[in-house]
Amino acid sequence: MTKGDTAADSIVCSDLSIAHTDGRGAPARVIDGVSFTLGRGAALILVGSTGSGKSTLAAALAGRAGNGVSVVGGDALVEGISVRRPGRRHRFLTVAVGYLGQTDGPSLPARLTVSEIVGEPVTSRHRKVDMRALALRIATLLDELGLPLGAAGKYPYELSAGMRQRVAIARTLMLDPRLVIADEPLANLDVEAREVVRAALERRQRENEMSLLLVANEAESVARFDADVLALRAGHAVGFGHGIEKMTWTPSSEADRRLVSS
Numbered sequence: 001m002t003k004g005d006t007a008a009d010s011i012v013c014s015d016l017s018i019a020h021t022d023g024r025g026a027p028a029r030v031i032d033g034v035s036f037t038l039g040r041g042a043a044l045i046l047v048g049s050t051g052s053g054k055s056t057l058a059a060a061l062a063g064r065a066g067n068g069v070s071v072v073g074g075d076a077l078v079e080g081i082s083v084r085r086p087g088r089r090h091r092f093l094t095v096a097v098g099y100l101g102q103t104d105g106p107s108l109p110a111r112l113t114v115s116e117i118v119g120e121p122v123t124s125r126h127r128k129v130d131m132r133a134l135a136l137r138i139a140t141l142l143d144e145l146g147l148p149l150g151a152a153g154k155y156p157y158e159l160s161a162g163m164r165q166r167v168a169i170a171r172t173l174m175l176d177p178r179l180v181i182a183d184e185p186l187a188n189l190d191v192e193a194r195e196v197v198r199a200a201l202e203r204r205q206r207e208n209e210m211s212l213l214l215v216a217n218e219a220e221s222v223a224r225f226d227a228d229v230l231a232l233r234a235g236h237a238v239g240f241g242h243g244i245e246k247m248t249w250t251p252s253s254e255a256d257r258r259l260v261s262s
């Protein structure tokens, strides 16, 4: 597949297993045999208690699994690219998929301005950059996300936690990704800012058929993005359905059900 092609589905995850190794003992499986399909322009919300593997799965699907994390079974095609063996197409995967990690907002690079942070996906990939066009694009994104005029020149320490989170989201959207994978995108946001972020994502879903995979333990986003819900417990899929009401659960998943409906 070249950059212009579009895979029929955004994600086809087939019996995927992922392990963490700390360099000492045997690898520990943190995702075990997970399967699902995310269609073009559709949304999937990952739910589950802490440590259930949501962040590990999200990062691996985005091609951003860290050191010591590896696919040990099955595979996932993300925008047509195997996350198990992406090879030279890893670069394309990171362009096609806008990724927001759980700590991206709180840990923005301290020495860069907001403008440099949001523009980095462009400046790090292209030798020649039209700086005026880039500045305009950054300003438009910041404005869409409700950040004040003047934020572009500020450093992370000058911003509130909610502003930093929205800067990280602007960076995620910078390259107009086909798919956004975002780990707790609404963390640190007040009600108003949550709505601004949901609107920005939903508009791209509706107008550009951008697909969404979100880690989010909250019901409002499920309805807003008309999402499928996949519940994880200890790396296993224990519930799945379109919207919370229509989920099918494995037996003995009472606690997981309460987590989703709360």
Ligand SMILES: Nc1ncnc2c1ncn2[C@@H]1O[C@H](COP(=O)(O)OP(=O)(O)OP(=O)(O)O)[C@@H](O)[C@H]1O
Pocket (backbone or CB within 6 Å): 020, 021, 022, 030, 048, 049, 050, 051, 052, 053, 054, 055, 056, 057, 068, 102
């Ligand atoms: N770098 C790592 N090395 C070894 N084990 C890890 C590493 N990162 C996470 N784990 C383990 O993998 C499992 C899944 O963690 P993960 O962060 O993916 O879960 P989560 O559902 O996203 O949790 P949370 O909601 O707290 O973010 C946990 O048991 C965790 O301890």
